[in-house]
Amino acid sequence: xxxxxxxxxxxxxxxxxxxxxxxxxxxxxxxxxxxxxxxxxxxxxxxxxxxxxxxxxxxxxxxxxxxxxxxxxxxxxxxxxxxxxxxxxxxxxxxxxxxxxxxxxxxxxxxxxxxxxxxxxxxxxxxxxxxxxxxxxxxxxxxxxxxxxxxxxxxxxxxxxxxxxxxxxxxxxxxxxxxxxxxxxxxxxxxxxxxxxxxxxxxxxxxxxxxxxxxxxxxxxxxxxxxxxxxxxxxxxxxxxxxxxxxxxxxxxxxxxxxxxxxxxxxxxxxxxxxxxxxxxxxxxxxxxxxxxxxxxxxxxxxxxxxxxxxxxxxxxxxxxxxxxxxxxxxxxxxxxxxxxxxxxxxxxxxxxxxxxxxxxxxxxxxxxxxxxxxxxxxxxxxxxxxxxxxxxxxxxxxxxxxxxxxxxxxxxxxxxxxxxxxxxxxxxxxxxxxxxxxxxxxxxxxxxxx
RNA sequence: GGCCCUAUCGUCUAAUGGUUAGGACAGCGCCCUCUCACGGCGUAAAUCGGGGUUCGACUCCCCGUAGGGUCACCA
Numbered sequence: 001x002x003x004x005x006x007x008x009x010x011x012x013x014x015x016x017x018x019x020x021x022x023x024x025x026x027x028x029x030x031x032x033x034x035x036x037x038x039x040x041x042x043x044x045x046x047x048x049x050x051x052x053x054x055x056x057x058x059x060x061x062x063x064x065x066x067x068x069x070x071x072x073x074x075x076x077x078x079x080x081x082x083x084x085x086x087x088x089x090x091x092x093x094x095x096x097x098x099x100x101x102x103x104x105x106x107x108x109x110x111x112x113x114x115x116x117x118x119x120x121x122x123x124x125x126x127x128x129x130x131x132x133x134x135x136x137x138x139x140x141x142x143x144x145x146x147x148x149x150x151x152x153x154x155x156x157x158x159x160x161x162x163x164x165x166x167x168x169x170x171x172x173x174x175x176x177x178x179x180x181x182x183x184x185x186x187x188x189x190x191x192x193x194x195x196x197x198x199x200x201x202x203x204x205x206x207x208x209x210x211x212x213x214x215x216x217x218x219x220x221x222x223x224x225x226x227x228x229x230x231x232x233x234x235x236x237x238x239x240x241x242x243x244x245x246x247x248x249x250x251x252x253x254x255x256x257x258x259x260x261x262x263x264x265x266x267x268x269x270x271x272x273x274x275x276x277x278x279x280x281x282x283x284x285x286x287x288x289x290x291x292x293x294x295x296x297x298x299x300x301x302x303x304x305x306x307x308x309x310x311x312x313x314x315x316x317x318x319x320x321x322x323x324x325x326x327x328x329x330x331x332x333x334x335x336x337x338x339x340x341x342x343x344x345x346x347x348x349x350x351x352x353x354x355x356x357x358x359x360x361x362x363x364x365x366x367x368x369x370x371x372x373x374x375x376x377x378x379x380x381x382x383x384x385x386x387x388x389x390x391x392x393x394x395x396x397x398x399x400x401x402x403x404x405x406x407x408x409x410x411x412x413x414x415x416x417x418x419x420x421x422x423x424x425x426x427x428x429x430x431x432x433x434x435x436x437x438x439x440x441x442x443x444x445x446x447x448x449x450x451x
Numbered sequence: 452g453g454c455c456c457u458a459u460c461g462u463c464u465a466a467u468g469g470u471u472a473g474g475a476c477a478g479c480g481c482c483c484u485c486u487c488a489c490g491g492c493g494u495a496a497a498u499c500g501g502g503g504u505u506c507g508a509c510u511c512c513c514c515g516u517a518g519g520g521u522c523a524c525c526a
Contacts, residue, residue: 011526012526013525013526015525015526045526046526047525047526048525048526051525051526052526102524104524105523105524106524112524114524115524128456131456131457134455134456135455136454136455137454140453140454140522141522144523145523145524146524147524148524149524152524154523154524154525154526155525155526156526158526159526174520175455175456175457175519175520176519176520176521177520177521178455178456178520178521179454179455179456179520179521179522180521180526200456202456202457202519203519203520205518205519207462209518209519210519211519211520238463241463241464241475242463243463244464245463245464245465247465247466248465248474249464249465249473249474249475250474251463251464251474251475268463268464269456269457269458270456270457270458270518270519271456271457271518271519271520272462272463272464273462273463274462275462275463275476275477277462277476277477278462278463278475278476278477279476280476281475281476281477282475282476319488319489321489322488322489322490323487323488323489337487337488354485355485395485405485406484406485407484407485407486408485409485410484410485410486411485411486412485413485414485414486415485415486418486420486420487421486421487422486422487422488423486423487423488424486424487424488425484425485425486425487425488426485
């Protein structure tokens with residue numbers, strides 16, 4: 001970048017929760033600056049005193065940090081008003097702006113003093129790094145307001161002053177700011193400030209192609225995704241792919257890797273539509289990269305400790321990695337489909353003999369006894385493969401003998417162990433439950449035939 | 452409506468004048484298999500329309516059309 005040091009900014013307004021779009025814009029600013037060894041300034045744009053709150057500011061900071069982002073300086077516009085006031089006065093003195101007495105916008109009976117910038121109405125052209133040259137006719141802007149009073153700067157003015165003071169070189173922001181740019185350039189020129197390089201990011205739309213908002217039906221607050229059990233790595237990875245492409249076919253990137261490969265060249269021009277399914281899929285890939293230990297930690301173990309023997313919870317992790325796309329889904333699995341690992345099931349005889357409805361020749365019980373006998377020779381902590389090596393031959397023998405299928409044996413076995421029509425396979429189940437518990441459950445199933 | 456931006460499979464995107472237009476998610480089919488899930492293989496699916504420029508357009512230009520953004524003393 002011409003050898004000059006890059007300075008980008010993350011300027012959220014603390015008037016709401018941390019929005020997906022805000023996070024993505026922050027991410028792009030972060031990646032661009034870090035890629036170029038530059039600085040990032042975080043600026044809380046809290047000039048709207050009535051809507052801004054410390055709580056929102058805190059959530060935004062926490063959320064961005066949770067995603068893994070960082071910055072090199074922090075400031076609040078509310079603490080910089082003396083600077084705006086001074087520059088406002090300077091512009092008025094230089095004749096570039098003037099104080100105007102006029103009826104208040106919200107109450108026409110009251111008269112107020114606002115500061116307006118003198119605007120010659122020239123045509124303004126600026127270069128956008130993503131879209132190329134953009135031209136605006138500024139006459140329709142008129143002498144626009146830059147301060148609500150001599151001391152109360154409006155957003156556009158504060159932004160230009162802060163960008164100037166912190167030496168911002170690159171303004172990377174949402175496409176919705178394109179039309180704000182000419183007015184900010186006009187202020188820059190009045191102030192004699194250098195013009196930063198602009199890059200306007202495409203917007204994120206919902207499936208109705210409208211700007212993402214709460215009414216889109218999707219969560220738009222980053223923290224809601226965290227609470228739902230998404231990984232920051234997954235969110236970052238999905239967010240960066242929405243509107244940016246590395247060029248090749250690789251899709252999974254960590255934050256560190258993104259810093260290396262990120263380039264403004266890869267940023268898309270057109271808006272992207274939010275796709276939760278894809279997010280889920282990307283997130284699952286990151287969940288699978290976790291070690292079993294880390295995975296377990298994300299599950300808030302305290303909640304499961306009581307009903308889940310820790311050994312079995314640990315052994316269930318691979319099953320969770322296979323099925324869950326978020327940690328909320330993982331918990332649902334533990335309470336539903338995988339609950340049988342921790343709690344012995346209640347069995348229905350009809351389901352037990354589902355593959356042999358009339359229990360032809362009374363073989364179901366016979367087969368279960370055969371498995372029970374075989375299990376006696378197995379060590380307590382056998383692996384799924386060992387269990388399979390032991391039992392599969394029995395199932396095959398049964399298949400040949402009764403001209404049924406292996407299911408004739410495997411179905412009742414799996415059901416005896418799980419009590420569910422859908423569950424992990426019986427070998428894995430026996431491996432996790434242990435030989436003793438497995439035998440107990442088989443005996444319980446056998447009892448069904450006594451009555 | 453004015454102004455501005457945008458336009459490749461349903462979605463995210465690759466291909467920056469020459470490719471059988473590639474990948475991922477979702478879909479569908481097959482395989483694996485007692486079920487579920489995973490996995491493997493395969494399949495369907497796109498260059499918005501019309502004009503140019505060019506030997507040759509997804510790619511460059513113009514016009515339409517469509518979508519989006521923005522028109523505050525909110526940021």
